[in-house]
Amino acid sequence: MSTQHSRTAARFMIAPATVLLLGWMLIPLCMTLYYSFRRYRLLTPDRTGWVGFRNYENFLTNPAFMDALVNTLVLVLGVLIITVVLGVLLAVLLDQPMFGQGIVRILVIAPFFVMPTVSALVWKNMFMNPVNGLFAYAAKAVGLQPYDFLSQAPLASIIGIVSWQWLPFATLILLTAIQSLDSEQMEAAEMDGASPLSRFWFITLPHLSRAITVVILIQTIFLLSIFAEILVTTNGGPGTASTNLTYLVYAESLLNYDVGEGSAGGVVAIILANIVAIFLMRMIGKNLDA
């Protein structure tokens, strides 16, 4: 169904979306690039000028940068591993015949709808607080010393909170994928003498590979820019123990008012995200076309 007429109409109708997105991408990108080579501090906005790669030097040699890079990777990988592994197990469990499946689904999916600031605050205060948190009560009840999660293990705590937010997402998608598995295939494997474990390994898991790819892709997009959870719980601290790249750039530009260095950090973040993106797109391209 394509005549000259409809193709012309199509071009007109797709234009607004593409133009807007292109503008949304290019204009700020160019500006970030521009500022990253400029001296520009919001506190002394009059002293400007070209500084070459100085901003990049400052940003990359800042010890906080390496910390932030490592923290970002640990955060993303940690959450990915936890959510995918637990997600698969939980999806398999929820796929079993049981009473009240619908209600369990609703319980499991709920954390995904909680806004990041709320979940961060609830975990921080009502659970992880060393004095009044529920975990502290639990520790005291069994005679242990309460543990101050957010100052002793800030990154691990944040990984825990974020995993709680994203586990429902992984579970829901993997469960949907499992349910699309042809039950005759399972029965055929059973007839062929496959044990439940090898059925899981040779049939369920390969069937899930596409869904797992999708989960990884989408979660990575969101996890690379985790922000609110850190802002609300630890402010990146203590020190830089829980600062990720997103938070570092934010701190540099809007807390230290150094637009130049912040922009350099932004460019670095974009480059790193692109490396991850290329890697992911390859994986997706392979898995999605099939």
Added chain:
Amino acid sequence: MARAVTQKRKLIATLAAWTIGMAIFFPIFWTILTSFKTEAEAISDPPSLFWFDWTLENYGVVNERSNYPLHFMNSVIISVGSTVLGLIIAVPAAWSMAFVPGKRTKDVLMWMLSTKMLPPVGVLIPIYLISRNLGVLDSRVALVVVLTLINLPIIVWMLYTYFKEIPGEILEAARMDGATLKSEILYVLTPMAVPGIASTVLLNIILAWNEAFWTLNLTAAKAAPLTAFIASYSSPEGLFYAKLSAASTMAIAPILIMGWFSQKQLVRGLTFGAVK
């Protein structure tokens, strides 16, 4: 499976699933519960489960002291506004890609997805400065525009996958029946795509409602939606657990309910149609 499942196996699965489900849901449950306690009971040792004096006092206090209605309205306006605006831009685009696909359609779709990969911090400064210079910092307009743009790829993708399922022959039939492009989209495509459009709207409202990078960075007080309002509790005020819980409950309740209704379509939207 067509086979009878042993009752025992079903019971074990039920027990395990319910235990895990309740554990996952517990923090939300606890928040809602605490919102009905007095501040003293909220931090009582040992924690009280159901046997306390239920009170609605916290909801009243939060509403009075903190201008909660304003933030709630901000959230509504920002999420609904950005969704409607996004839909107006995305419906024609998705129509084009679904029904008049060209050689580059797939590339355009992939490119749109790739704009989601652009880390927001990379463009934080320009957007912040542009908003400041235009005088729209801390305004609903700025957030509506920004959230429209960041969610546009998802809206286009979702609509695209839903439109793809409508057989092209039906639109051709409309064309043969004398329908113009406008009547084709208005009388045939849109009514047929209502379920898809509805779930796109739902998902997008959820995403916009919970968005917490731009809402935190581009607002101060006036235009702050609930995400930013709640973040203000990270200061010592957060130690008033009961009030924090009441504010949190009010912030998440509408979306929690919407989300439960749309969970089936959610999978598809969140995976850009890759998992159905």
Added chain:
Amino acid sequence: MGNITLNQITKKFGEVEVIPPLDLQINDGEFVVFVGPSGCGKSTLMRLIAGLEDVTSGNIQIDGRDATETPPAKRGLAMVFQSYALYPHMSVRKNIAFPLRMAGMSKEEQDAKVEAAASVLNLSAYLDRRPGQLSGGQRQRVAIGRAIVREPAAFLFDEPLSNLDAALRVGMRMEISELHKKLATTMIYVTHDQVEAMTMADKIVVLQAGVIEQVGGPLELYHRPRNTFVAGFIGSPKMNLIEGPEAAQHNATTIGIRPEHIGVSTESGTWKGRVGVSEHLGSDTFLHIHDTGLCDLMTVRVSGEMNVHHGDTIYMTPEADKLHRFGPDGLRLD
């Protein structure tokens, strides 16, 4: 009126030429069937006539007017799609009325026309149902109803029966033929089923790879196929095509003989072979004969029943005046 003339039309998809220059004349009131194997361009040809695709070059005339650039809505044609393409969110009444509504006709007129069409098609009882609540045959009728209310210059049918089960298909075939007699409007009908073509058409257009192999009435195609492709395509079971020395005896590169034009005997005959599978239909028996030394597998039709077994030797004699002779280019020799 419904004269349609195609002048030197071509269609390319990118670099691929789907239809090389093609001429065709369709006269008012004719029932024309485009038939050919899948991928032969018959559906594309119909879509070009409908205006759902642009021609790459050439022109299309409808009733003497150049319609090459006219959008589909303005060509005055109605189409019945393979999937019926009913609007699932509208009742049967609204489906049938849709073209009238698009034409801006008054509500009363719409109702009158819908009622009339529904009674012709036995749909009156279903007018307020949705397409999803109808059977395949009923949906088919709604699609036809939507086409006839427009009073088009010509109807286009794109494989309309392929989604129906066998029994229903025969019934609908009759109904469409009946409708054609009643309306006397030009109908163009695309199918890959040569039985449909033979039973319904006034004029059959046999297509292969976008090229018209032959145009003619059903019996003309049966008795005088213009080339080996048409010979093999029209008729069921297929004509036996024989090459080699046996053909040379008749001064031809290929000779063809239809299964029903071969006499069979267990004692003597011109050709000899071994019986393979025999299909007993009661009224007829089809024998598949191996090892004739003429072609891989020869098919023979015997009227009534015949008591032969797998592996039996059998003799065959072709009816000399029913032999078709084809030259080295595959064209008929006369």
